[in-house]
Amino acid sequence: MKMFEVVNDELDINKYHQMTVNEHQGAVCTFTGHVREWTKGTRTVHLEYEAYIPMAEKMLAQIGDEIEARWPGVITAIGHRIGKLEISDIAVVIVTSSPHRTDSYRANEYAVERLKEIVPIWKKEIWEDGEQWIGDSRKYHPSVEEK
């Protein structure tokens, strides 16, 4: 089972949840990101996600490593779906578990922020009257670590 993966089909939340549970963990925090119909008054009909899959999975695993370094003992699992997604579909699942709850909450928010900075996945919004690839309005975060 892969703890960091990009998939073409519906995400199974329980699968990622179960991967983070063991006898040391007393808290599991699960975040799901969903397709939003309304963004600042514009109606989205559906979304299409594309990924550079091998690099995306490496970067997701890197986020897991960063979390382990910051919050030792936290276990992370992340799944991101690509392809055509409809309104309210789950695009991403991020699960973080820890011995006590605080670290799982903090690590979870960190994971989604980093995902939006360094993981090569792109979203295209399809509206009733057009479509557009969405780039991060912040462009690249200064903390992107280039080798």
Added chain:
Amino acid sequence: MEVKVFASIKEKIGSDTIDLFVGDSITAGELKSHIFVDYPELDGEVFQVAKNEAFVKDDEVLTSEDTIALIPPVSGG
């Protein structure tokens, strides 16, 4: 040298790879300059260069043995 492209760049080019006629090795910075000369339609596009599935800086040397990709600003999640 074959370069993988994605998302907005892929759509503008109409292909998921571009071929650049450069020597056996080139820096990532030189690669960027070549791309804008060979593909003027990409003028204004922002991207980073990835070598073997990791982001690299402009002084990184790329060879035809490496897997090279252009990474536009990401928007996952």
